[in-house]
Amino acid sequence: MMKAIIVDDEYFVRKGFMHIIPWQELGIEIIGEAANGEIALELMKQCHVDLVLTDLTMPVMNGFELIKQVRAHYLGTWIAVLTCHQDFHHIQEAVRLGAIDYVVKTELEDDTLNKSIARIIERIRVEEKRKLELQEQQQEEEEPWALFLTPVTGEADWELPFELMLPSGRSRAITIQKKGIYVRREDLLQKYTNIALLYTAMDWKQWIPVIIRGVRNLPEKVIVQLLTRYRDEKLFFDFQAQKTGYEIDWIELETKPVATDDAIMQVLKQQWRSYYWVYHDGAFHDLMDKVRERRPTVAIWMEHLKNTVMLWRHFESISESMDWAAACEELLFWEQWTDWLALVRLRLRHHELSEDVCIGILRAMQMISIDLQSSMNQTEVARRINLNRSYLSRCFKQYVGKQFQDVLNDLRVEKATELLATTNEPVYQIAEKTGFQDEKYFSKFYKQQTGRLPKHVRKE
16 A cells, blocks of 8 residues: 655645545555655654655755655655646646646635546556566666567468577577577577567467566587476476467576375376276366376376277277377377367267266276286187177277277287387297287297298397
């Protein structure tokens, strides 16, 4: 609340002003009164004053001298003049000295007095806001900052960011493959050192600007590491398509995110694997919001989701399922994942089979993909999802478009191929990990499925 004093040599004028005006409603607290400028200055030494309402003609020290003293020693204090008549020359001199406005004392019993005071308060607030904006602009002009431009889509034009830079800035910019471009403020074209103009200049459907304040001079390798972590771990969840820019302090870049609690990660995975969200909007949005809020480790969470998407490639009944794995590689932020999954879940629904059956089959596919090492068969899976074996077999073919055993065989071959290509494990161990107890039978089975022996795949 703004604190004010009233300065006037007429006692009843001071009291009238103090009691007639609804100061509290205007956000003003009258903390004192004075009969002349000298007393007012003594009062101001004792407590902070935001606004002085002063008469001009007073004994000892008049209003003109008081204005001079306040402007000289209390720069943040506003002054408004109390006058008996609209003397243009007196008011003009007071304004020249630093007064912001005036009030005619003859309006003491008139409703226009309230309006005059309200006008002064509003003008002060406008001026305060303008001063603050100028200070922020000046601080912005003086403060060193850098710009990190990160693509919103995999199809972003990587030449666009360089249009913001000085010719010499192009060579000093740091390009981080697939993550973005880092450029210092001094290497930008002059007009783009104004952040507001920078935001409006960006094609935010392709690139998102991140202003980094408190820039530190660090080796390029360190800058790349920090920006990559920020992009992949924080901005991944913060990004919203409707925002045109972001700001972050350098110290925040250097602060490692808190590791996700294992228990939280397990809860999120359980909700995902329940597949209840495929049919229920509330469950879907709740899960998406929880992921954004809990911020699981992005690398682990994305691997989990992408493994599931790879499972969905086996849906021959959904024509576009083979393209889903490639499509999800273009999803750079969690919001994009949410939008994409909202469409995919509609395709995963089956109009002839019941919700429970479809969810059961999705769980069955997840189940066998996680536990390929066991000799799990269709009878065991049917028991776990509470379905009759023959009914599961019929519904599985109708929903997925392939027989249960065919999908299981495909998953085992995919896993075996991955292990052969990425590890040095003996073939017998890979056979065991994919559900085969006999290495020879595994090799025979693998050749039947792929046309090649496991040892030949490893040599390649």
